[in-house]
Amino acid sequence: METQKVAIRPALSQAGNTRTASRALMDNWWKQLGEADAAAQPVANTFVMGSLAEVLNTFDIPMSFPEIAALQTAVKGKAMDYLLAAEDLGYSPDICGYVKVDIGLHATGRDHPLGKYPKPGMVVASNMCNTYIKWAEVWERQYGCPVFVLDLPGWRGTGFEYDSSSETFRNDVKYVEGQIRDLISLSAEVSGKKFDIDKLREILGNVNRMSELYQSILAMNKNKPAPFNALTEGINYMGIANILRGLPEGVEFMETVLAELEERVAHGVGALTDERYRLLLVGTACYTNFRDFVGMFERWDGVFVASEYMSYAGGGIDRGLHYDLSRPIESLAEQILITSQPSMSGIFFSHEWQAKMAEEYDVDGICYHGVKSCRTTAAGLPDAREWLLNNAGVPGLFIQSDLVDSRLWAEAQMRNRIDAFFESLQSRRVQSGV
């Protein structure tokens, strides 16, 4: 039997705080969703990209994140049941796995492995992924709930960053601000509460603080060894950042994470006992075989020091998002516009971000994981990989499976490609005499 290495480390006073907190917060989130559902209180279905949690939380509308719920079914080994239930209804194997898990959950009594999966009382979607809109339409038909779709102007030909002084930008801000005002009216109607601009201000202030902390958390991994694995621990930070966006508990959680990581760094404790390869993950993990997936990298002492999903699924908090509290709604519109651009235009410009990250985090290689049922995140990955190798000298590995569909996981092929990649990293290292 293969046994695991035990890390001999100094005793750390903060050890485990993040893990305990994130479990408790996640459990509580599920509990609240269950209670809301039982009390027929309207719950908003929203998405990690463009959640508009700032507005929903102003009205105390509980938020359900079907993407997070779907990946949790995969981690719990239950996704296949729901995928098959959706396919029985006629949904094709090619459709986004998250959608099908959700459809399957609704079709089988809404019993999620972590709690009651609520009925949507309203939906907040955006055009950051086309699937969001179609998915929202399914709920609209199924439950007759109101659907709000935030229409964000996309590519403006300037890469990731908008020129915020341009006339185009000012017009876009007006366009988005108008839509946010519509959402405010809808939220007031659904919740039966009046809009309180000071409460919005408070929430925006909390997001500002979360963003500062989150940036410091990410930057911790510039240290060697990297104190956390952006793939395994990162997914938990990301989950809480979404479900508690703008809430005091969210701020507190980020403080807990940062304190734990600072202590690890101060004691030279890394995510791996013996960090040998520093990697950037582009795409997401394969949640059905999460441990196996991670193990294939850890076997080579490879740690993910950064990951793209910790950026695009974070609603801009990785980018120093800062709301101007003196003009909350306009500022919310501005920041959404600016921070959504990487996702809106990612296919054309993601290589620039990757090159920057590779340099800042001193990575040895990039793992591009193409998700079969998600073209939104998978398109363009082979091109970015080649660009990075040829223009920045950063080698990349391209692998494919799925977020939640275990039928798309082929262990031998996956392992073969990963092993071959590490062998080539190893020979590079030998040649460069490092």
Added chain:
Amino acid sequence: MLVAGVDVGSTQTKAVIITGEHEILGRGLCSTGAKLADAGETAFNLALEQTEFAEPDVAFVVGTGYGRFNIDFGDAQVTEISCHARGAVHLFPGTRSVLDIGGQDTKAIKVTADGQVVDFNMNDKCAAGTGRFLGAASDALEIPLGELGPLALAAKNPVKMTTTCTVFAESEILGWMAKGRRIEDVVMGVHNSIASRSVSLLRRVGIEPEITFTGGVTRNTAMVELISELVGSRVNTNEESHYCGAIGAALYALDQVLTGAGTERGLPT
């Protein structure tokens, strides 16, 4: 001093035994079948029989291929990507690009002058464009694999295969036959389909001469012709190309012995 490389592929298992001076003393080849460990041992023993030595004389064995972790007499494992790269540069020192059409994987590899992998690209995880596609044609037409290449060379008007799926290939092949197309034209259509998919993988890593073609499909003359035509220059192959992965594995085994690296990290035991 002797070392061995054993390549347990998805369809065939190959083994070579080489000396410290790189001379190949024995080669073994057998079908892989369901028992991967047995296949590795059979091929290794066949190779050993061609030498005048016994198992204890073999200082180090490196396993490669899909079944590499099943070779229980092996000392270390290296992927076939690294092994084909190493073997190809050994066989043809001018090699900078390697194409291996395997049973379920096709690999395009860019290599350095000393056989290290710079970059590689592989088929998606389905078997489209791999050796299995030829297997499907052989099954559907009931023609032994070894006869497909010469037959294809007689084609005058090859069909255009549209499916990339190996399972659907059989029915498409039968469909063409039912339409009255000549068997050599159908077989050449199958070859064209594999060759173009393989060369497009090679293009993605960047074709740099010399190009060395490795693996069992190198014995198929039509495929060697087609690939050469598509890349615009004659690809390297010789009678050892079939054993290229095993040769690369044996060279890694030799490194281990010569450098005393033993079970150095990166070649996990």
